[in-house]
Amino acid sequence: MNDEGCFLDTTLLAEALLKAQAKRLKARLKIREYKRSVLPVYAIKEFKAGALKNYIWLHNRIVDTQSLSRTIDAIHNAFHRPYLRGTAEEALEFATEMLVGSDLSKADTREKTQQALADSLRYHLRRQIDTAWRERRKLTTEVVDELSCYAEAAHSYNEGTHYIDSDRQECDLSDECCLVQKLRGRRGDLRKLIKAISGSSRFEDENRRKALNRLLKRPIKSFGEKSCKALGDAYFALQCPKDCVILTSNAKDHQVLAGALKKKVVRYSSKET
Amino acid sequence: MQQPKLIPIDSYRRTAVSSGTAGPSSSYSFSIDVEEQNVAQRLGSNILSPAELYPNLEAEDGRVIQALYLLKQCCEFLGCAIQIDPRSDFISYDERMMRVRQLLRRLYALREIGDGFGATINAVIWGLRRKESEALTTRQLSTVVEVLSQLRKRPILHFDSAMALLDQLEDAELDVDPPFIELLTEFDHE
Numbered sequence: 001m002n003d004e005g006c007f008l009d010t011t012l013l014a015e016a017l018l019k020a021q022a023k024r025l026k027a028r029l030k031i032r033e034y035k036r037s038v039l040p041v042y043a044i045k046e047f048k049a050g051a052l053k054n055y056i057w058l059h060n061r062i063v064d065t066q067s068l069s070r071t072i073d074a075i076h077n078a079f080h081r082p083y084l085r086g087t088a089e090e091a092l093e094f095a096t097e098m099l100v101g102s103d104l105s106k107a108d109t110r111e112k113t114q115q116a117l118a119d120s121l122r123y124h125l126r127r128q129i130d131t132a133w134r135e136r137r138k139l140t141t142e143v144v145d146e147l148s149c150y151a152e153a154a155h156s157y158n159e160g161t162h163y164i165d166s167d168r169q170e171c172d173l174s175d176e177c178c179l180v181q182k183l184r185g186r187r188g189d190l191r192k193l194i195k196a197i198s199g200s201s202r203f204e205d206e207n208r209r210k211a212l213n214r215l216l217k218r219p220i221k222s223f224g225e226k227s228c229k230a231l232g233d234a235y236f237a238l239q240c241p242k243d244c245v246i247l248t249s250n251a252k253d254h255q256v257l258a259g260a261l262k263k264k265v266v267r268y269s270s271k272e273t
Numbered sequence: 274m275q276q277p278k279l280i281p282i283d284s285y286r287r288t289a290v291s292s293g294t295a296g297p298s299s300s301y302s303f304s305i306d307v308e309e310q311n312v313a314q315r316l317g318s319n320i321l322s323p324a325e326l327y328p329n330l331e332a333e334d335g336r337v338i339q340a341l342y343l344l345k346q347c348c349e350f351l352g353c354a355i356q357i358d359p360r361s362d363f364i365s366y367d368e369r370m371m372r373v374r375q376l377l378r379r380l381y382a383l384r385e386i387g388d389g390f391g392a393t394i395n396a397v398i399w400g401l402r403r404k405e406s407e408a409l410t411t412r413q414l415s416t417v418v419e420v421l422s423q424l425r426k427r428p429i430l431h432f433d434s435a436m437a438l439l440d441q442l443e444d445a446e447l448d449v450d451p452p453f454i455e456l457l458t459e460f461d462h463e
Binding site: 018019020021022054055058068071072075091092094095098099100101116117119120121123124126127130131157 | 374381398436449456
């Protein structure tokens with residue numbers, strides 16, 4: 001048991017909630033190695049707008065096309081995965097044999113076989129999505145930093161169309177994002193973070209700089225949904241408790257920002273034994 | 274208004290069995306519905322038909338009846354497989370498991386019964402696949418029998434109710450993920 005605590009970032013949350021069974025369990029075991037594990041609601045917000053949204057998209061695509069081949073084409077187009085078709089072929093052949101059977105597949109139409117495969121994926125994704133959402137707050141010893149303007153609304157399944165609806169992504173902002181209240185007083189830390197990424201020309205760092213600069217200005221103007229999203233890894237560096245490490249599968253991005261505030265980052269990889 | 278004539282359910286069974294209308298499926302709970310229908314037709318009374326009683330029944334009765342029969346067979350073959358020690362007689366064990374897989378494919382073809390039914394059969398198919406090259410443990414086989422027996426009792430179940438059955442399979446260390454899932458879901462997790 002590790003005596004220091006861990007502060008979960010969004011990549012690890014997605015790993016522990018959405019990955020295939022073996023990887024999921026491995027990520028959960030990693031979290032349990034720490035005596036204290038802390039999940040900020042900001043990670044749930046990012047998870048819902050990122051990985052979970054992708055899964056819902058895939059589920060709805062399957063419902064839409066009723067074909068695994070056409071869904072693979074859609075993934076290829078949306079995520080630029082040129083090798084997917086070739087890699088998937090063997091797995092799909094095996095899956096066809098398991099679900100439809102080699103004897104029956106000859107008598108069946110191609111469309112029906114595609115539909116059988118598509119349904120298998122649809123059942124699996126729907127369960128993954130539902131279970132991930134249900135268990136999001138059960139992985140850690142603590143869930144902290146509630147965001148008063150973020151409703152954390154669940155998706156819903158439409159029994160008629162079979163689509164999963166997840167329309168409510170945005171925050172309920174009245175004047176400004178609730179993070180302003182939490183972070184505006186930490187001018188020293190905000191300056192350190194801006195300095196740490198000052199030389200970066202990456203798109204996300206440019207947006208992050210703008211958001212951090214907005215928090216420094218007085219009076220703070222228009223720090224809304226977009227700025228909240230843009231904070232990203234900077235949020236984790238700022239809010240990670242002193243006795244915790246940031247536990248992530250994307251340490252490279254966190255290192256620069258967390259390092260500026262003298263906070264530790266621990267990289268997790270499902271491939272490591 | 275004329276009151277409907279009430280007949281105890283046991284007398285339906287006796288009537289149906291003695292007149293030979295119950296057939297081989299009389300041991301299933303659905304057979305009562307079929308018998309009720311027959312008796313209702315004979316009596317020409319105000320007894321409600323299953324369709325009137327369950328207007329939201331999603332699947333055609335024929336599919337459910339077929340599914341119940343296949344599920345029973347599946348459980349029987351699995352029951353036989355549990356009795357065999359695969360370390361001493363793998364061939365006999367595997368023969369039963371091959372029959373189970375064949376039956377599961379036929380059950381999967383009946384998935385229009387409902388999403389709960391389809392999801393459970395799908396998970397059992399993949400759960401057994403992971404252990405294809407090796408024998409399942411007695412605990413795993415018993416869990417599959419338990420899950421399929423529950424499905425037999427309630428084939429038309431909601432997707433959310435099926436989740437508990439799938440959890441049972443996973444608790445028995447059966448991997449219910451389809452093999453192609455990782456290929457398709459390797460999105461950049463942000």
